[in-house]
Amino acid sequence: MELTPVMRQYRELKARHPDAVLLFQLGDFYEAFFEDAETVARDLEIILTSREGVPMAGVPVRKADLYVQxxxxxxxxxxxASQLERPGQGKKLLKRGVVRVLTPGTMIEEGALDSGLDVLLAAVWPRGERAGVAWAEAASGGFWAExxxxxELAHLAARxxxxxxxxxxxxxxxxxxxxVGTERPEADFSSAALHAxxxxxxxxxxxxxxxxGALLVYLTATVGDLPHLRPPARAGEETLVLDAFxxxxxxxxxxxRAEGAVTLLxxxxxxxxxxxxxxxxxxxLAPLARREGIERRxxxxxCLLQSGLDDALARPLGSCCDLPRLRGRVATGGLSPGDLLALARTLDAAAEIGERLKDLLAVAPEELAALSDAIGKAPAELADDLRRAIVDPPPPTLDGGDVIREGYxxxxxxxxxxxxxxxxxxxxLEAAERARTGIPSLKVGYNRVFGYYFEVTRSQLAKVPSDWRRRQSLTGGERFTSAELASLADRLAAAEDGIAKLERDTFLSLCRRVEGEIGALGAVGEALAELDALRSLSEVARRKGYTRPRFTDRAVVxxxxxxxxxxxxxxxxxxxxLELGEGVKLAVVTGPNMAGKSVFLRQTALIALLAQMGSFVPAKEAELPVFDRIYTRVGASDALTGGLSTFMAEMVEAGAILRGATPRSLVILDELGRGTSTHDGMVLARAIARHLAMEIGCKTLFATHYRELARLADEAPGVVNLHAAAREWKGEVVFLYRILPGVGERSYGVHVARLAQLPEEVLREAQRALDELEKGAPALPPREKELPLFATDDxxxxxxxxxxxxxxxxxxxxxxxxxxxKECLERGPGAE
Structure with missing residues (x-):
């Protein structure tokens, strides 16, 4: 099929960006063609059309941001791909070019970003058993590497x-x-771009x-030079490893669960x-794993809690804009009048915060003193200038005019x-001409095509003076101008053009002033963000009665x-x-369902995690070691889409824990081994628990319904038994939600099933079988001998x-x- 000049232009641009959906401007629409059109129609849920057999789908230019997001x-x-020149007489093919390549990791447009979530671009350079990783947020200029x-790449990706x-x-x-994965030539993975x-x-x-270096090459190609990008910081202090599960x-x-609404965050x-x-x-997601950093937080x-400043700082912090991302808009020329006024308010708030922190400097810990110093360097003169310059409330864009205050x-x-x-x-002039002509309905109007005019209805056309010139005929009348009106219109146009130019020049001058302070604004933004996070932890501690945890160099919980x-x-x-002394490695927690075992296990992990974040914890007292990793394997799950059954997923996760845990780790296991037969599940659970206690030696809480695992306390040193207390009262089970020393006497499964309102005849049959089992009678057929699933060659x-x-x-x-x-099989594998 022979292509038109426009489609040849489209094909040339598409060939330069084969991995992107190309949106090609045709007048007031961005159009996609061929395979891109099918993608756009499907994912945007818009109509797929065609022209001369070519699939196409389009979105309006003025709403393109929403569709691109x-x-x-x-x-x-x-x-x-935008039109780079205006349509003109005789122009058959307009010049077009790709003005911006947008990718999921390089979004900087304010409307496309979630204010509470980093949007990161990362690069990986693997060599042997190690890898270099760099990541950045184009919107705020943050840049890190390690x-x-x-x-360990999976753990980094998880956080x-x-x-x-x-x-x-x-x-x-x-x-x-x-x-999203993006492949780039190996030549991009060089330090040359970084060191340049x-x-x-x-x-x-x-x-x-x-x-x-590869990350910088990609950013430059997609977004352009980002002057607000900071030099890459090393990933920082050692962090607590938390895998995705x-x-x-x-x-x-x-x-x-979907109906849940409460998370730690x-x-x-x-x-x-x-x-x-x-x-x-x-x-x-990245609690600290070094005691010094934890104690500083x-x-x-x-200090904020004891001084009461956590409450006093809330108001000025609430006046602060998103300074890191505003710096990004400074760097890319995307500032609005509202941004400048928001910056002025932020700098004013920073000055107030700095004054409040000064009262603490005599007793302030190192962390707060450093924040106070950084916030105190906010450019106050810039705030004064911006506040004097920008009207309040400001218009949304500069094009609307009336941006600069009178008197500036x-x-x-x-x-x-x-x-x-x-x-x-x-x-x-309108009043004078109405009186002179005797046309009572005469009015002066304006439009962009004809400028200012006199409008006269048809019934009054006989009264139009001879010195007027006709400009436009209408259905109900005509429009005219005069030498005096034209002269006034020219004077007004000149004044308005001058106003627009001066407003733009003044606004751009202010933007350049802000750009000159971009480094200082970055430091102020980081300090305000950290102070806000610390203040949040202080407020939570005060409102919820959290206490400061104590850390010990001994393996004591x-x-x-x-x-x-x-x-x-x-x-x-x-x-x-909970008390796990230095010699205790494993606590086996037994007891019925719904009695609080899982909550107890999770709350222990969460208290340890909160403590290493630098947060106070929900406890009256807490003494903890500094853990290097926290692993949890809680409840039944599967990964069927990845080809893993419930039991296989459970074993894969258990294997990852056994390979990754160290003596400094905290491991939480809940109901391991339930995805297979009782005998297989029990022996696997026992072997895993024993290995954690005796070979790895990490602190482990192991909740289970296999009461046989309680025997580990008699067989292995460092193992203790705990149980979730419950009592039977008048045939009903009463959960006490207390975790006490010892082994749970019963699982109360039938009682829990009654609470779940199973049919009474099912409950009676289950109780009958349970009674027989507890008496020692075989309620179920004996287990047949069977070949192992993975038979040995001998x-x-x-x-x-x-x-x-x-x-x-x-x-x-x-x-x-x-x-x-058959006889040989019955004798077992040891017989010949």
Whole structure:
């Protein structure tokens, strides 16, 4: 099919961006063609049309941002090809070019961003068993890098909300990386781009430098030069490892059930700024693993709490805009009048916050003193200038005019007075001409095509004076102009043009002033975000009665009257104690369902996590070691879409814990081994528990219905028994929600089933079978001997089968062989 010139132009641009959905401007619409049109129609749920057999789908230019955001959220990249010249007489083919390539990891447009969530772009450069990783947020200019074992990549990915990963061409990550993958040539993975922009950075980390270089190359190609991008910071202090399953199990960011609404982040989030909210989210996913850093945060939270400043700082912090992302708009030229006024208010609030913090400087801990120093360097003069310059409330854009306050620029004020005088003259001319002509309905109007005019109805046309000139005929009358009206219109147009130019020049001058302070604004924004997050933790501690945890260098866990931070939000809660001395490695927790075992396990993990975030904890007292990892394996789950059954998923997760846990880890296991037969599940659970206690030596809480596991306390040192207390009263089970020493006497499964309102005849049959089992009578058929699923090569049955030749067996010999094989199988694999 021969293509038209426009379609050839489209094909040329598409060939340069084959991996992006190309939106091609045709007048007032962005159109997509061929395969892109089918993608756009499907994912935007708009109509797919065609022209001359070519599929096409389009969206209005004025609403393009909304549609582009939806495509990005679907994981697509979008290339915007705009018209680069205006339509003119005789122009058959307008010049077009790609003005912006938008990808999920490079969004900087304010309307496309979630204010409470980082939108990260990351690059990975693997070499052998190690990898360099760099990640950045284009919107705020944050930039980080680190080197790590390749096996730790999954843990890093679990705590970073990466929307897009840049990887070398042909490389397949060893773990699933959430987000969109983008392959780039290996030549991009070089430190050259990094050192050209930031000389000397990451000199001791060549893999991280190569990843950072690839990230910069990609950012430049898609977004352009970002002057607000900071030099790459090393990932920071050592952090507590939380894998993705632990994050889900502990409901750190999202509830396990759709109807749930409470998460750890929702409990802790009393932040007043979007930048503080994003930082608090990072802290939840990456608690610290070094005692010094933890204590610094705790000191700051404690100081705010004791001084009462957590409450006093709430109001000024609430006046602060999202300073890191505003810096991004400064760098990309996307500032609005509202942004400048919001910046002025933020700097005013920073000055007030600085004054309040000064009162604490004599007793302020290191963390707060550093924040106070950074906030005190906010450019106050810039705030004064912006406040004097921008009208309040400001118009949404500069194009609307009336952005600069009266009195800020004498030349602008003079032009505005002149424009006002001309408008008054035009109004006066309307009255004068109405009187002179005797046309009572005469009025002066304006439109963009004809400018100012006199409008006269048809019934009054005979009264039109001869010095007027006809401009336009209408159905109900005609429009005219005069030399005087034209002169006034020219004067007004000149004044308005001058006003628009002066307003734009003044606005751009203010923007340049802000750009000159971009470094200082970055430091102020980081300090305000950290102060907001610390203040939030202080407020939560005060309102909910949290206490400061104590850390010990010994492997001791002591929690007195510990509570679950989310459960206590929705119901009355019974606190519980936990004491695991230095020699105790494993606590086996038995007891019935619904008695509080799972809540107890989770609350222990959450208290440890909160403490290492630098937060106070929901307990009367808490003494803890600093853990390096927290693992949870809670409840039944499956991964059927990945080809894993419930039991296989359980074993995969258990295997990851056994390989990753260290003596400094905290492991939470709940009901392990339920996805297979009772015997298999019990022996596996026992073996895993024994290995954790005796080989790894980490602190482990192991909840189970296999009461046989309680025998481990007699067999292995460092194992203790706990149980969820319950009592039977008048045939009903009463849950006490207390965790006490010892072994649970019964599981009360039939009682729980009664609470679930199973049919009475089912309950009676279950109780009958249970009574017989407890008396020692076989309520179920005995378990048959069976071949193992994965048989060993030395099994006597297999040896016999290998020796025989079925083609040479007589019927009698075959029958005799069958009897011998059955007898051998019954004797067991040790018999020959």
């Amino acid at each position: 939806r495509l990005l959220r679907k994981g697509h990249k979008v290339a915007l 080197e790590l074992p390749l096996g 970073l909300p990466v929307a897009e990963w840049i990887v070398p061409e042909g490389w397949r990550p060893p773990v699933e990386l959430p987000g 922009r930031f000389p000397g950075e990451l000199g001791d980390a060549p893999l991280a430098a190569a990843a950072a 632990t994050q889900r199990s502990l409901e750190l960011l999202t509830p396990l 929702s409990v802790l989030d009393r932040t007043k700024t979007a930048m503080g909210r994003r930082l608090l989210r990072r802290w939840v 705790l000191d700051a939270v404690d 620029d004498p030349a602008l004020d003079s032009l505005r007075r002149e424009a006002g005088e001309v408008r008054e003259a035009i109004a006066g 002591r929690i007195r009257e510990g509570r679950h931070p989310m459960v206590e939000e929705v119901t009355q809660f019974v606190p519980n104690d 099994h006597p049955v297999l040896k016999e089968l290998r020796r025989m030749d079925p083609d040479r067996l007589t019927p009698f010999e075959a029958l005799d062989l069958l009897y011998r094989l």
